[in-house]
Amino acid sequence: MISQLSWKIGGQQGEGVESTDRIFSTALNRLGYYLYGYRHFSSRIKGGHTNNKIRISTKPIRAISDDLDILVAFDQESIDLNAGELRAGGVVVADAKFSPTIPEGIEARLFAVPITAIAEELGTSLMKNMVASGASWALLGLPLEVFNKAVEEEFGRKGPAVVEKNVQAVKRGAEFVLEQAGGPLEQFKLESADGKQKLFMIGNEALGLGAIAAGCRLMSAYPITPASEIMEYLIKKLPKFGGTVVQTEDEIAAATMAIGANYAGVRTMTASAGPGLSLMMESIGLSGMTETPLVIVDTQRGGPSTGLPTKQEQSDINALIYGTHGEIPKVVLAPSTIEECFYDMVEAFNVAEVYQVPVIVATDLQLSLGKQSCEPLDYGRIRIERGKLQTGELPEREPNKLFPRYEFSEDGISPRVLPGAMNGIHHVTGVEHDQEGKPSESADNRRKMMEKRMGKLDSLRITDAVKADAPHEAPDLVVVAMGSTGGTVDEARLRLAQEGMAINHVTVRQLHPFPSDLLEPHLRKAKKVVVLENNATGQLANLIKMNVGCHDKIESLLKYDGTPFLPSEIEKACREMR
Structure with a gap:
């Protein structure tokens, strides 16, 4: 048998x-x-x-x-x-x-x-x-x-x-x-x-289920492979919880509608792939400037342009982090399992509201559409955190004083209020503004506002920002990866262990802000670091070099033909790189 x-x-x-x-x-x-x-x-x-x-x-x-x-x-x-x-x-x-x-x-x-x-x-x-x-x-x-x-x-x-x-x-x-x-x-x-x-689902279904568990009640989106199944799942499920899905005319409308709904207090998301993400960039900047929560799922596929819309790739990393013009606080998460797709969506909505920032959850085609077994989910872990959202009675303001929506605070996070709240009136604009939201071009105000916004994510670390299986104190190799490749790496490691090779495996789950402090110890003790990713330019490897260093140790294992890595490919490469 x-x-x-x-x-x-x-x-x-x-x-x-x-x-x-x-x-x-x-x-x-x-x-x-x-x-x-x-x-x-x-x-x-x-x-x-x-x-x-x-x-x-x-x-x-x-x-x-x-x-x-x-x-x-x-x-x-x-x-x-x-x-x-x-x-x-x-x-x-x-x-x-x-x-x-x-x-x-x-x-x-x-x-x-x-x-x-x-x-x-x-x-x-x-x-x-x-x-x-x-x-x-x-x-x-x-x-x-x-x-x-x-x-x-x-x-x-x-x-x-x-x-x-x-x-x-x-x-x-x-x-x-x-x-x-x-x-x-x-x-x-x-x-x-x-x-x-056992549960048996694709990653997109787990993302949709996680959004519902997080309290999402509206999805605005435009269909695109390989993200459409999130929309299709929520079309069936959200109405059962008093929510709905709106198919917009394009991804620009999808992102701006999500921003407007979040501003009104409804947890809202959108989802797309690389081409749609490109169209959303200006809106992502609006979310960052107005400090309005926004959750986006990017299901990576082969690019550029239409590229390989039904094939595997992990080439949106640079766009996810640096795509918007100007500088805003932004969070980019990368789940690596079906279970993480579910739990990370809950965390994404919480982070978006607590820090008042856009949060992008980045999957890849194999994780989004590959159907696989999943252990029962623990709904007892779900916690809804809305941060500094003011929902009670607000104190009266002094004459001609508005609600300090963008108030300077020690942690950089300002009080937030829903539109229509008594004594909560304030300006909201995409141009630079003062603490009440009024447009301002003051150099001093600009400096303070930039420091306020950019500093509020300094200490952010999501759950398992860096997930390590590192049993060896002095490994021959440390394999660093992201997304759907984790299980493939682990299978190759088991085979190589039989040959006496000591290999640690690290999965980067928080791409931005980059968790250098958590990754660096694993890289420092390795003889060599292999960064595995589905793209042609080593975007994750370059991110590590920029934030951690270890240039002399890092080698890239790249695959960009539209197919996922096989265990034998990783096994062969690790043997050659040893």
Whole structure:
């Protein structure tokens, strides 16, 4: 029996690949297995090769597998593009309709199943994805009733007749392949899972859920890959909590609407990707100048311009930190797990209100769209902090005196009041202003206001601003990373540890203000530092050099072809850099 297995389905976009993956993985989740998914798809509605890969394990996993055990193919292109991942003894389940062949040199067993023909016999070729699912599920020897339950959940809204047809499609696919194979394949027999209920979601769903838990009741946004799922999730969920989603005409409107709603006292967010973030820059500056809370999610993707809108990249770091003109206080967070996506959203809203600043939560495509298992969330950890928001009765002001909205204070944070509050009237403007918000070009006032704003984040450290797994006092290497790459680094470390290599792993979760004091001790004791990131110029490495130093120790491990790192790639690079 085996403890883990990798399964992939490929075909043309719009052919049912996504729904097949969803039902297959949902059924596995019901059995209690840990799952980690990767979705490769084209930047168009229909057509173009797409594939979904799922890693199945009896233990927690946070990385894509290097190899592949089972490939389900709807066309020859899917075999040609993905067969190279198949390990010796792997299996291809393909539609007999296109007379499938396995490329020369690939040691894999082919099951040509009349997937389309069976589906058409049952009434429609649309059910071929269920035939294929049943065939590959049967090879694992897992209980068919669990899969049928997932089918019922997927198609139940369409009525019992549709459910029954799809159940029959699953059954026919299973029967055909089992007859060919002579029963379930022993080499794919998985050990029993723990049976414990686990959450199974993409990072975007966790971000949306975290926003709701944080008290967000309005999202203003414009659809863009890979951020749209946050909007789609909240469209369904926010109305249940008295909130709503507004689809704006563009990202400029989305950001300014969010600023206006936050000014009025409603916790509001927006979300986008690189191109949308570019359009928001002036608004982010307005948030900083007016000291109005603002929460933005940036789901990084391949750039520049339209770039690779459906592919992995971590190249917005410089834009996130330095994109706005002028200088404002700003916070940039980078969650690295599904759980952190949830908890970091709560912290983002709290930081935005307590410090009265824009907060950007930066994910990447793999973390945003890669579906994976997640331990139950602890809602008892949720705390809502609104900082210096004045909600009680305000004292009367002296004649001709307004509320000191931008009052100079020891910590740089001024009292805040909601519009319409008695005795709370004040000016709000994007130009430089005095303590009451009135425009001012006084050199002395300008200096004091800049120092007030820029100084209020000096001591900010979010929860686990730098997350370290550092068991070695004098490591051969320290690998520094961010975002979705953490699990991949850890898997490579485990393999290298068997060769006697001592490697510490540090994840930077607060990109700005940069937590130099927390990162420096880890770098100083390392012989060499490897900074791993999905971009071409080493933006995280340059950030570390600027804030910490250690130039002579730092080497970059970069990948910018649109695909996530594999454990084997990190393993090979670390071995060479040792």
